Amino acid sequence: MSALQDLIPTVNKLQDIVTNTNLTDLDLPILTVIGSQSAGKSSVLENIVGKDFLPRGTGIVTRRPLILQLINIKEDDPLVHKSDFEADQDHSEVTLEDHLRNAGASQVEPAEWGEFLHLPGKRFYNFNNIRKEIENETSRIAGKNKGISRIPINLKIYSPKVLNLTMVDLPGLTKIPIGDQPTDIEKQIKNLILEYISKPNSIILAVSPANVDLVNSESLKLARQVDPLGKRTIGILSKLDLMDHGTNALDILTGKVYPLKLGFIGVVNRSQQDISVNKSLEESLRAEEEFFRSHPAYKNIAGRCGTAFLAKTLNKTLMHHIRERLPDIKAKLNTLMGQTEQELASYGDLNIVSKQNRGSLILMLMNKFANNFISSIEGNSSEISTKELCGGARIYYIYNEVFGNSLLSINPVSNLPVQDIRTAIRNSTGPRPSLFVPELAFDLLVKPQIKLLESPSHRCVELVYEELMKICHNCGSQELSRYPKLQTKLIETVSELLRERLGPTTKYVESLIEIHRAYINTNHPNFVGAAAAMSSVVEERQKQKQKQKSKDHARSPNGSVPLENGTSSHKVSDAGSRAEELRELERKSSNTSTSGDKELFLNFFFGKDQSQNSSSPPSQPQPSQFPSEPDGLQFNIPSQSPIEKKMEHLNMKEEEELSEREELECELIRRLIISYFSIVREMIQDQVPKAIMCLLVNFSKESVQNTLVQKLYREELFDELLYEDENLSQEREKCEKLLATYREAAAIISEVV
Known part of the structure; x- marks a missing residue:
């Protein structure tokens, strides 16, 4: 039975530990007294103790949980005669009779007292003072407005008249x-x-x-x-x-x-x-x-x-x-205890760092950081996320999805209106009429379009760089988090390496675009070529004319449908080849060249359309548009020059509809641009990721470890790099105290179990 009697004091000791350390995970056996106000809870407790010590009054009197530990103690127990404590007795309440009786008797220490856990080393022999201390401690935490608090008050009462409870x-x-x-x-x-x-x-x-x-x-x-x-x-x-x-x-x-x-x-x-x-x-x-x-x-x-x-x-x-x-x-x-030991191990041993092993510790942490960086890129990391793409998989996604789709979304002729193509063709011919579509116009037009590939290529480099920076910031470990300055230095060093490689990579990608713009290789095997492009254009136009002819024939009474330029439709029905089409276009253009030398000179000088409809007479110059002299131009032009007005007329002519030959030429140039742009785009889509991998990704992987050692492995930096995080030190100290508490509780239990 003595072993059973020891159980309650054992739990009391555990209860003190739980209260002192605020352990919420340890559920200890306890008697919980509940009831309505004025149900007699306080009286029941006082009857059990045999003392008046609880506050009384109206309303809520008990406003904080009171953990009451009753400890049975014998009158000759050594604890009764313990002297290293502060006694608290209210002598004002002692009567004269008690005083005389106490004065005549030998001083015997009373065997009943109370102790509060929040006042260690102080005994309350006067139970009225226990009541006052409960009231004061309640007001201190819960306030004086009848509010309640979850923080308990721990009171121990030692007496030979109580049972252990x-x-x-x-x-x-x-x-x-x-x-x-x-x-x-x-x-x-x-x-x-x-x-x-x-x-x-x-x-x-x-x-x-x-x-x-x-x-x-x-x-x-x-x-x-x-x-x-x-x-x-x-x-x-x-x-x-x-x-x-x-x-x-x-x-x-x-x-x-x-x-x-x-x-x-x-x-x-x-x-x-x-x-x-x-x-x-x-x-x-x-x-x-x-x-x-x-x-x-x-x-x-x-x-x-x-x-x-x-x-x-x-x-x-x-x-x-x-x-x-x-x-x-x-x-x-x-x-x-097992969980706390694991947590403490994750914070690292404070005693492992010494002057002899500082260098090896830093090298080990550097290698771990570098290996994490490389593993994240290669996809070998043990902490791969299952929620989102990261590391090397993210880089692959950038190459194939982001960069590839951005290139495919570029329309090579979206910013190239037909008027600009016609102007480029005209400008590339100079003062002479062209027999064929000038190749220089194609070169002039396709080079700016190739430049459109530069912006997505730049963005691809930036996205890969940003992903490498993200990998760098996520390469830390629990062990490395002990030393925030070392971790910061490692991240800064790798970030600096990546920034250094960003410039050469970007320049090389720009040079790839410039290389393709420097030489337009029309002999590429995948290039459609002018002849094939012209054949497809003529064939499509013939099909369109046949459809239009069928529609017009259904509306015309005699079935003869004139073309826009006045020529009957049967005159172009035999145009099956590029040469025949060009000759037909040249013949149509020559109809506008029968005018006088003056008119021909004005047409070329002011950029008038050389392929006007042969059925319509040449437009007669208005008095406000030309000089009055019929034999030539007057070069001493006054301030209100008719030539200035003619230049305005020229700008208006640029907005006029294109002739049939110009439509063919513009469509031909447009198709050649699309064909050649597709070739260059395919090469850029292949070459840019290769360049980024070689100059940025692989270079960083291969040199990250050497760079870290060269810049950070210096003995004069060891003290600074191994400075431990204060918060981590506090967490370790807290964890050590918690583990010591668990071990103390386990030792107490082992005495009776």
């Missing part, structure tokens, strides 16, 4: 806020009570007044929520002496009304009048015993009622509950 007194349940109480005071109190009674290791002491119908008991209602089978609930019926005459609670006490596995126990508390007249607890306990012994309904069960029986039952119940739960607590402690 550990109980927690919780605020009384209330319905309506009074005075300065918060409006949600009922919800706050219920949540606080549920926090304690929901734990499986908690034994619930549900205090209910006997003079109120049991179905209205708020304490039993809450207990049933967390303990529906009543396996760990003890019912306490208070105020049995206040029931109406002729009524009794025998059926409740015998378990016929509300069955509980641990049963109901009836008690009689001191009345308010008893408290007012300072009736001692000893007298009250004797009166309670006499009440049950003499009561006609309770005399048969008097041995199972009263405060003395309640204390013994609680002691026995708690000991057996502790014995059942202690193996689980020990297993839980072992699990917590």
